Amino acid sequence: METKLTQTSTRRKFLEKIGLAGIGAVSAPLIVSGCNSTDSGESNSVIKVLTPDNKLVEIDTAALKPVLESGDKQHLQKLGREGLKGKKFVMVIDLARCQNERACMKSCQSAHQLKPEQHHINVLEMHDEDSGLTYYMPKTCQHCDNPPCVTVCPVDATFKRQDGIVLIDNERCIGCRFCIAACPYSARTFNWTDPKDAEKYKDVSYNMELNVPQKKGTVTKCAFSADQLREGNLPYCVSACPNGVYYFGDANEDLVTNGTTRETVRLSKLLKENAAYKLMPELGTKPNVFYLPPRQSNS
């Protein structure tokens, strides 16, 4: 079943590219890459290929090599589904340090093509009427180890990867919004209208790890900036914070790094010494985002 699917999609890709070649808008390596996979079984056979100047030439299939385009959608889809081996990403949010600067939200929205009213991360104002005390709480997807959103997705569009990140593939998403209903943290948002700068991103290949371009009628959510993690960088929100609120790291290493100060500390020690807690642990969702309680900050 799987091979059949690949064949159809590559054939479609091939035809698409031949069509583009007709109007002279495609270069030779692209066509070659399109032809390659359809005939990958046979060796030493000859295929006909159309060059950009409309000449039909014959090429030995043995000489064909797949060209990995930087924006190759299939390649990106494969990377996105696999995840990073041996990692288990966690985030620690120090509520004592949050000053409601909202730099995390802004950098997240600009990276993920979100409108100002759409949030992958949102800073909530927590106000206690009786004491009159207020603190600010950044809230994002908790990347649960027991994710209710994945359970309810009828088309396997939202899934959990080996590195613990819960992602969504908007190529598969049918917009049923079951996941939005299932998520106890209200971490997901829906593209009711055309996304921001839809024209600008029209020809960009869909990158699941970045979740860009966004698509009308699909659900979008925090991806722990999986595209950044792949390159060894901290997530957008974490590195944008000016107040040292976020720690991020690999739980398998037991080390987390502060996005502002770049100070690396032991995760277990940080959680224990600061009485860290998780949101709604009673639901058994096993979140991977920890909160350090709001308190008089020493720093």
Next chain:
Amino acid sequence: MKNSKVVWTILLFACCSAIAMAQEKWLVPEANNDMLSILIFDEDTQLEGKLIYTRSCRSCHGDPTKKDFTIMSPSPGDVASDLYQDQTDGSLFYKIQKGRGPMPSFENAFSEEEIWSLVSYIRSFNPEYQQKLPNLEGIEIPNLTLHISYDENIDKLVVKVTSDSLEVMADASVKAYIQGMFGKYPLGSEMTNELGIAYFHIDSKIPGDTEGYLDILVKTYKDYGTAKYAGKIQAGNPTIRKSAIEGRHLWSAAKKAPIWMIIIFNMMGIGIWGVIIYVIFGLRKFKKLS
């Protein structure tokens, strides 16, 4: 009325002179002004400087280049501005170390090395900056060699610093880190003893790879001589890294659902369809009989 005018005038003068005094040039003794760093500035010194800056300087000086320093007199200013970058390394060092007025003295808070790291960080905002190194003629720069081992009986990383000819280097500064995915976890900063050895405690519970190897980074310097070591040392707790989606889970997609669930689901399906088919066959039998 006249008296109050006089008082106001005096007050105004007093204020003006106070401001003038505060903004008077901060003179740095010539010897200090020409002082040069004991460190060679690189990415590591900048990172260390950044850590110190964020903790101890940012509250007044703000984020470099953003000019968001606190408004006070005299103005702390932006460390990326020409006001700072036009000064010599020695002048910056002296001012951080000694302090003046609202600028605290960090002499007791930071070691010389830490202050030079801060200078290194401040300089990282000046693309034209080139570090001035001292005239090293006649001074012998030692070629340092690091010998790293791990003593599991005392959970300590043993760092021995020698010269090329295996001559022991006492009083060399050594820093050790565990390299994490996003940053370096400091194990400490030590000086070598008379045997040229420095010890760093490593918590044996810290997870390593499947065989307990950790990525260790060690740096040493003495009299402008430096050496670096980056490698794997078997000092951690052997940890098997599991995939977060390993095994079968209730929340997984159908293909990774628990076996018992697949069996019960299929049995129920077969059972219900079985009953329906049985009933249909029964009804057909009735029809035939009638």
